[in-house]
Amino acid sequence: MARDKKQHLIETALQLFNKHGYHATGIDTIMTVSGVSKTTLYKYFRSKEILILAVLEYRHQSLVELFEATIQASREAYPQADESYHLHAFFDALQAWFKDDNFFGCNFINASAEFADKEHPVHKYACQHKHWLRNCLKTLLHDGLLAEQVMLLVDGAIVTAQVQNAPQAAETARQLACRLCELPAQQASTA
Template sequence: MDKRQQLVVTAFDLFYRHGIHAVGINQILQVSGVAKKTLYHHFSSKEALVAAVVAYRDAAYLEWLNARLAEGEQTVTGLIHTLFMALDDWFNDRVEQLTTFHGCFFINTCGEYGEPGHEIHRLCARHKAAVVNMLADYLRRTGTAAPATSRLAQTLGLLKEGAIVQAHVQGEKRAAITAGELALRLAAD
């Protein structure tokens, strides 16, 4: 792993566990073992590092989710089942590549960058849109008609977000199972 990647991975781990504003540059440098000069060679500011961390998690999460959805049965019910079982695995720390569950990194980050016009906030919003677009793509593959595809993708995205928050904030580790059952009932209607 090169120094830039080492900084991004270390910063992600610290930001995800403790929060972005709670973690200082010196802590990232200490844990990563990288010199301050090297950090500023790669990133002009802490905010530039945060943007790189958001991009890193975005790529990792979308890659994981796409792989999981591709494994499932390519029907509407199969997609719903696969999505919420994947979330259940994540919430219950059975997904090594996503690390220990501390809620949604993008939701947590938006809590710290609350202004919708802020670049970090916009990067997080783009991630959320990419997830819904991915769900819509998988729904189209099932033969679901266009208006229903968009509506169902939005619904699944909303249920996914609610399950993440309930699992993190309330410690309800079965939230994905409950949301999946609700999604199946809604899709049947």
């Protein structure tokens, strides 16, 4: 039961942060919407910052699961393919995320913008998430510079999907990444 209340708080805060931002969403709003008392909230999260970090950790884990499962499905479907071929699966996952009803842009881009001090724990966590994505690309491409270049396409697609309500930005980024990586632009659609 305790775990359920803690998880409920994280999920409620995530929805509110997505819709209104981290700074604009107050603790009172989180308590009201979640139906949890101040005592219960502070039992699990001693501060709003700790709650934000828990939300980002939860969001990171859900994205890791999405990307890893999609890439693994591609590896199983195409076991003889070169690892770079599975870049298509990376973009399948990106597109699935963009098409989700709960897509409000990147929690980590938004958090790093609201917590601009590079030494702030929230900003640092957002940076760690982006490092994870970049490392995922590096594993697929076996090339750090190429991973950096594709990561720029990924972040651009995320912002485009959010600002312009354009989930097709993932496909556009895929096509550009395939050109950059000299891969066939055909979609391996494993999603």
